[in-house]
Amino acid sequence: MVRDVTLGQYFPGKSLIHRLDPRAKIILLIAYLVIIFCTFNYLSLAVVALFTAFCVAFSGVPAKFYLKSLKVIFVIVIITSVINMFYGTGDPIFEWGIIKITVNGINRAVFVTVRIICLILASSCLTFTTSPTDLTDAIERLMKPLNKIHFPVHEIAMMMSLALRFVPTLLEETDKIMQAQKARGADMDSGNLFQRIKALVPILIPLFVSAFRRAYELATAMECRCYRGGVGRTRMKSIHMKKLDAFAFTATALVIGGVVLCNIFLPAAL
Amino acid sequence: MSKILELKNLSFVYGQGTPFEKCAVSNVDLSIEKGELIGIIGHTGSGKSTLVQLLNGLIRPTSGQVILDGEDIWKNPKEIRKIRFKVGMVFQYPEYQLFEETVYKDIAFGPANMGKSGNELHDAVIKAAEFTGLDREILSKSPFDLSGGEKRRAAIAGVMAMDPEVLVLDEPTAGLDPMGRDVLLSQIVQYHRKRKNTVLLVSHSMEDIARVADRIMVMNSSKLVMFDETKKIFSHSRELEKYGLRVPQITKIMLKLKEKGYDVSDGVLTVDSALSQIYSLLNREGKIW
């Protein structure tokens, strides 16, 4: 079913990671994503991988769901690592026609694979443990300084939270429409590419019709409740940084420090 | 009579293995004869819609079997599309399934998928439109220009046009005006009588169900709690109340009369039969003038 998509799905819980301030989580994720690509030898790569494993283990989300989100990018990982393998420099250790494999190429493949996997796991960790509303709230707060240059922060954040809010609704709707058309014998699992695209028409048309209807209704409902943008709006739930967040910042800083030290004192593998 | 549908220990769980796991149908066992009109009632969220979706293989049972005409419908998963033509399914609020340029084409979608064409297809569409009371001129309109009630009829016609052996309707009259409800319901019953097929009708209206059903299934929190003839079901008003349901008002009045010691039968289902009973009662007591 369509709703089995895990990407961006929130899992309610009370783990250490769940309890972190969403702003802290976003900042840390960005710092982490930068540092993944600054790993140049195996020890620093191991430090980053271990840290990822630690976060995943402490998120309280069943491993099954992380595996599911990895499944989506499986093909991409395979392709990029294979391509990287053939583009290494240095003396070949294996040669067959135009195919040359070097130590450097193998290293590249390993690094690319581990980096992509870590990237996906860490981002999934954020979306699994943070509810969409918290996430957009945090983004709005973090982007607040941009208000000074007349960037419509509140409006953008509102659009994002509305879009996120409607993802499950539209998935559910798609499911319902698919069921109804299947009940009328629509065949979506066979035929050539053209036939398959044509088979989507009975699903897409009702979906668009209802999405537009929902958008109009929502706009009317918001206006009826006197929504007038971000000016003078206060929040029902305000978020505060706590001790736990300080701890998380320290841990991440240590990892970053470790990676930097490894890079300085050990020879690069790439 | 022969069995057309048999459910064996049927269960279905939504979102198995996630924190949102929810058992919507558990251990349902029953069999339905050919040509019956079965009513399905139950509190909201009791699993009625889920149960009926299991019948034509739209969702696969977590455990148990659905046996149609003596064969497990999941015996050959590749052939599941054929089951959908045998068991027609009209969803709750079916309006959203309309998508073609004209109502005619939309009704033709199902039978065309079955492989019908030419005159055969045309006949199927026209007959289904007649059964649901759609005028000829509506057939050439866009389905998005119809009123709510007309859309509902068009969607139901789209399923009837496939001429399924078993027709399942999930709350077909919800949200219609009182007149529209009555008319649509009689059209469904007429269709049932003419085609002599099996009909399963989910409804929240006890009056509607009482009027048309031969037998009634009562669902309560994912379990099938009662399955019996209509009269018998509605003579258990206490039990029904326990499940958050009630008997039709006229049945209740007659039960009250009976409690007071008047000689009326229990399980009276329609105003007409109540009227004739009261009439004969008054007649016997010589109170009629």
Ligand SMILES: Nc1ncnc2c1ncn2[C@@H]1O[C@H](COP(=O)(O)OP(=O)(O)OP(=O)(O)O)[C@@H](O)[C@H]1O
């Ligand atoms: N797609 C779904 N995913 C998860 N849970 C669901 C889904 N559909 C229904 N449920 C749950 O399963 C239970 C039974 O739902 P179902 O739709 O079968 O009830 P119903 O008897 O048809 O109710 P109603 O009279 O309101 O239509 C409900 O508790 C509902 O929350």
Ligand SMILES: [Mg+2]
């Ligand atoms: Mg329902």
